[in-house]
Amino acid sequence: MNDNDLQRELVSLPIKYLHRFAKGRIHRHFRLGKRRLIDSILALPSDQKLAIAHDLEQLSSIPKKRATESSTAPRQTPLHPRPSSPKKPHPHKPTSPPIGLQDLLEGIGVPEPKPFVPDDWQRKAVEAIAHSDVIVSAPTGSGKTFVATEAIQQAMATNQTVIYTSPLKALSNTKYMEFSQYFGADQVGILTGDRRDNAQAPLLIMTTEILRNILYDATSGDLDLRLHTLGLVILDESQYLADPERGVVWEETLILCPTQTRLLLLSASIGNPQELAEWLISIRPTTSCHLIQHTKRSVPLRGLYLHPTGQLVPLLDSRDIQQQRKGYRFHPETKRLFSEYEFKPYH
Amino acid sequence: MPPAIHPIDLVDILRRHRLTPVIIFLTSRRGCDEAIDTFLHTSSGVSASRSEEIRAFLEQFAKDFPSIANHPLIPVVQDYGVAAHHAGHLPSWKIAIEELMRQGLLDAVFATTTLAAGVDFPARTVVVSQSSVRKSQDFTDLTVSEIQQLAGRGGRRGKDFVGFVVVTPSPYIDLHVLGKGLTGQPESIDSQFVVSYPMVLNLLKAHSLDQIEGLLAKSFAQFQLNQRAAIHQNRLDELHEQLQPYGPRECADWVAQWKVFDLARRRKAHRRPAINTDSPYLTACLPFLTPGRLIGLPKGPAIILRHYRSRGMGIPMLSVLHAKGTLGECQAQRVAQIYDQVYEFQPIRSLPWCSPSTLNQFKNVLSQLPARLPILPILENTREPDDSLLSEILTDEFACPTCPSHAACKKDFSVASGLQLKAQQVTKTIQALRDGLWHQFQQKAAVLHKFGYLTARLELTDEGEWARLIRINHSLLITELIRMDAFSGMAPELLAGVMASIAHDDDRPSSYMRLTPGLASMLVQVRQVADALSAYEPAPLLRSDVAAIAERWIGQTQHGWSSLVRSTSMAEGDVYRLLARTLEFLSQVYGLKVTHSGLADAAHQAMVNMRREVLAELP
Known part of the structure; x- marks a missing residue:
């Protein structure tokens, strides 16, 4: 088999077979696209190419063998899938031609300012926090802060102290300014390692480490904060529980939290909020725990692909980006342009 | 990119x-x-x-x-x-x-x-x-x-x-x-719980050991470990079910019984000892097969030049000079006769095994041998070697050979022992998953006891009472330094410099700051302590350049922020974060004001000097 034959054969194969041939022969083959892969294979020394040609023949002889076997053992599953067999129609395969750029860019604009109407899940979360712990798992920018402010208002109305913790000092500062504007400067205090600004205020903002330290001091007797009036603890960015270095602080805080205090955990989308909720129920048997999971974005998100030449095309073959279990498909135009880019880097 | x-x-x-x-x-x-x-x-x-x-x-x-x-x-x-x-x-x-x-x-x-x-x-x-x-x-x-x-x-x-x-x-x-x-779906989050020294001290301050075990059991880590343990528990239950038909027979633990019996029967010890496979006769011969000895091989007489053991099997081997005058190798067990005749020579370590003149001499000797030579009598040691297992069999210890379930045991043994082994492994895994955190706690507590923060009964000592207030990374290093009085009478800027080098854990390229001699010698000491403690707590980076930045900011209050930033190649934001983190560490040291007033005063002074310009803008 000469190079031309080999190239023709390789071109006709799906890329996964090319990766199989390249394994152990080409360094970082998994980073290469089809055309570069074929080029690299053709650039291999001749004995390697011979071995690949041999593999190729074996591969192409399988369908024939299957044809002869099929009469005797029709139900036997083949060891290798037939490379040339047409793929099953993809569940997402559009029957209509793929959507165009105009569809995608439609509807850009600023909505009329209208009174804020909370979403269902936000209302549910606010209702639930009045009598139980709540875990909110929702994507970025979907309005978790609204739940927090409503919960704070509820608690402050009954003269309870509220502690709001965030993982980063930068976030604490932003929230301090935000809440000071919303509730009034005298209602909000902030605690850091060395500073206590307005520590007698009903709403205190701090990092989770500081809260953990307060809880330790409280359990060991040298109480210096009004823990008995502490009605609500809000842990923002609770997904930090999984942070390799600092995650343990969140666990300590949750374990040591007084039982009469309600917890509001605000977290970005995570895979196992259910597990987190089960855990909270198991360690705080006196309070129930509501899980509010919201996966849909309040503003739909669309994907675009910008080629280095300045061409703008849709990224996926659906209009909005949504979470889907069945996989995704790139827009054919994106695929074509990207393979071009991969093959010939644009400089 | x-x-x-x-x-x-x-x-x-x-x-x-x-x-x-x-x-x-x-x-x-x-x-x-x-x-x-x-x-x-x-x-x-x-x-x-x-x-x-x-x-x-x-x-x-x-x-x-x-x-x-x-x-x-x-x-x-x-x-x-x-x-x-x-x-x-x-x-x-x-x-x-x-x-x-x-x-x-x-x-x-x-x-x-x-x-x-x-x-x-x-x-x-x-x-x-x-x-x-x-x-x-x-x-x-x-x-x-x-x-x-x-x-x-x-x-x-x-x-x-x-x-x-x-x-x-x-x-x-x-x-x-x-x-x-x-x-796609976002990833699940997993607990990253670790037991730290301050955690041990603070828990022991307020809770009894039983309560602490309960608290650790409440962690998300244990919750997730329990879930994994439950999966293993299911497997264990399955294994026990499969082991059902192999329950007690004539003897309660027939699998173990049969195992010992089987090993003994095959004359195989539990762990294979270094067995000497030489036959008793050969063992008796070996002392006589020395270089220079005249022997009889099936092919004819020969003289031994060298005696060794083969590399693979360790069989005794001989290098010999045959009567024909050729050199050869043969196994010691093929020696037919050992004659009562030894020729002295000086062996050498490479191929002819003797000097050429000796070789010629031996050839002569071999060609002129008399027809009959005196044979050396070999006395074989007939006593049986001690074999405890064999003797056990002989003393009717095992009822197995006459047991009614002999055939069944023999048939089921391999399956049953395999299942039992797996069940043991799974049980161990479950144990490890359930007790892992508690063990971690005990280990840390043992270290703290060793250093004198805890008594043998795991109560806080006077040292432990204040050490629990240091709740930051590298807490053990900091408390040890305080105990050695390394900071006593230290200037605020030096203290801040040392704290900065302990606090800063970023390894972005160095920023070329000049070190003062005082700070440099202090950092050498800290480094020594950190290295000595590295078995118990990973040592911090202890970068000297960041220490110099902090020292300058605290010590030279006449210089402003822009001059500080200009003096280093570190980015402004990194300098800010370094100082903010140092401030946090210093505030922890300031928390020791009751027990270490001098040190706390220095820390406080450093904090006051720190909080100016940019660092005073945000809380």
């Missing part, structure tokens, strides 16, 4: 399609700064009115935060409506940019992915040009959660009907990582 498209083109195209304001995520801080620099020489500015609005905002903002008043990037932000936002900037600058973005005054912000962690500032469009991030030394693919954090900034609630994610390629980008990240 920067994206393949030029930043100006990128912003232009997005402006044309009404896709601004936009956040453009890049891999490096340098990439962000360079992208901003490219705008300096273009005409693609924003309108004069917008420029004026930005100017007015920044002026207003600088009243609260004077540190940004003369920021070098202000002209670019005003004229072009673009900004950079990354950890190298001061927090006040970042807040200003975030606020400008929220008011819709900026078109584009070039940011590093660190922004994705929590700061709430959305845009209409997000540009992603990478599929991997640098973590410590290596590039790793972005996780689904991370990509969704990035993409989540696209689309402002109440300000946009739709948001956009724009993917633009850069070298090494993998489109499928992004495709999966945008549409």
Whole structure:
């Protein structure tokens, strides 16, 4: 088999077979696209190419063998899938031609300012926090802060102290300014390692480490904060529980939290909020725990692909980006342009 | 790697399609700064009115935060409506940019992915040009959660009907990582619980051991470990079910019984000892098969030149000179006769095994041998070797040979013992999963007892009472240093310098600061202590350059922030973070004011000196 034959054969194969041939022969083959892969294979020394040609023949002889076997053992599953067999129609395969750029860019604009109407899940979360712990798992920018402010208002109305913790000092500062504007400067205090600004205020903002330290001091007797009036603890960015270095602080805080205090955990989308909720129920048997999971974005998100030449095309073959279990498909135009880019880097 | 498209083109195209304001995520801080620099020489500015609005905002903002008043990037932000936002900037600058973005005054912000962690500032469009991030030394693919954090900034609630994610390629980008990240399920989170020294001290202060065991059992870590243990428990139950038919027979533990019997029967010990496989006769012969001995082989007489054991099997071997005059090798057990005749010679260690003259002499001897030679009598040791297992069999210890279930045991043994072994393994795993955290706690408690923070009955000593207030990383190092009086009478700036070098755990390239001799010698001491403690607590980086920065800021209060930043190659934001973190450590030391008033005073003085200019702006 000469190079031309080999190239023709390789071109006709799906890329996964090319990766199989390249394994152990080409360094970082998994980073290469089809055309570069074929080029690299053709650039291999001749004995390697011979071995690949041999593999190729074996591969192409399988369908024939299957044809002869099929009469005797029709139900036997083949060891290798037939490379040339047409793929099953993809569940997402559009029957209509793929959507165009105009569809995608439609509807850009600023909505009329209208009174804020909370979403269902936000209302549910606010209702639930009045009598139980709540875990909110929702994507970025979907309005978790609204739940927090409503919960704070509820608690402050009954003269309870509220502690709001965030993982980063930068976030604490932003929230301090935000809440000071919303509730009034005298209602909000902030605690850091060395500073206590307005520590007698009903709403205190701090990092989770500081809260953990307060809880330790409280359990060991040298109480210096009004823990008995502490009605609500809000842990923002609770997904930090999984942070390799600092995650343990969140666990300590949750374990040591007084039982009469309600917890509001605000977290970005995570895979196992259910597990987190089960855990909270198991360690705080006196309070129930509501899980509010919201996966849909309040503003739909669309994907675009910008080629280095300045061409703008849709990224996926659906209009909005949504979470889907069945996989995704790139827009054919994106695929074509990207393979071009991969093959010939644009400089 | 920067994206393949030029930043100006990128912003232009997005402006044309009404896709601004936009956040453009890049891999490096340098990439962000360079992208901003490219705008300096273009005409693609924003309108004069917008420029004026930005100017007015920044002026207003600088009243609260004077540190940004003369920021070098202000002209670019005003004229072009673009900004950079990354950890190298001061927090006040970042807040200003975030606020400008929220008011819709900026078109584009070039940011590093660190922004994705929590700061709430959305845009209409997000540009992603990478599929991997640098973590410590290596590039790793972005996780689904991370990509969704990035993409989540696209689309402002109440300000946009739709948001956009724009993917633009850069070298090494993998489109499928992004495709999966945008549409996939975010990862599950797993507990990262570890028992730390301050945790042990603080728990022991307030709780009894039983309560602590209960508290540890309440952790998410234990919750998840229990779930894994439950899976193993199911497997164990299955195994026990499979073991059902192999229950007690004539003897209760027939599997173990049979195992011992079987081993004994095969004359095999439990663990195979180094067995001498030489037969008794050969063993008796060996002392006589010495170099120079005349022997009889099946082929004829020969003289032994050398005696050795073969490499593989360890069989005794001989190198001999045959009667024909040839050299050869043969196994010792093939020796037919051993004659009572030894020729003395000087053996050598390479091939002919003797000098050439000796070889000739031996050849002569062999050619002139008499017909009959005296044979050496070999007395074989007939006593049986001691074999405890064999003797056990002989003393009717095993009922197995006559047992009625002999046949069944023999048949089932291999299956049953395999199942039992697996069951034992699974039981061990379950044990480890259930008790892991408690063991961790006990280990740490043992270390603390060793250093004298805890009594043998795990009560806090006087040392432990104050040591529990140090609740930061490297707490053991800090408390040990305090106990050795390493800080006594130390100047505030030196204390701050040492704390900075302990606190700073970033390994970004060094920043070339001059060290004062006092600080240098102090750091050498700290390094020695840290190395001595490294078995119990990983040592901090102890960078001397960051120590020098902190020392300068605390010690030379006449110098301002800009002079400090100019004296180092570290980015402004990094210096700020270093000092803020040092402040946190110092405030922990200040917490010891009851027991260590001198040290606490120094820490307090350092904190007061620290809190000026930029560091006084934010709480």
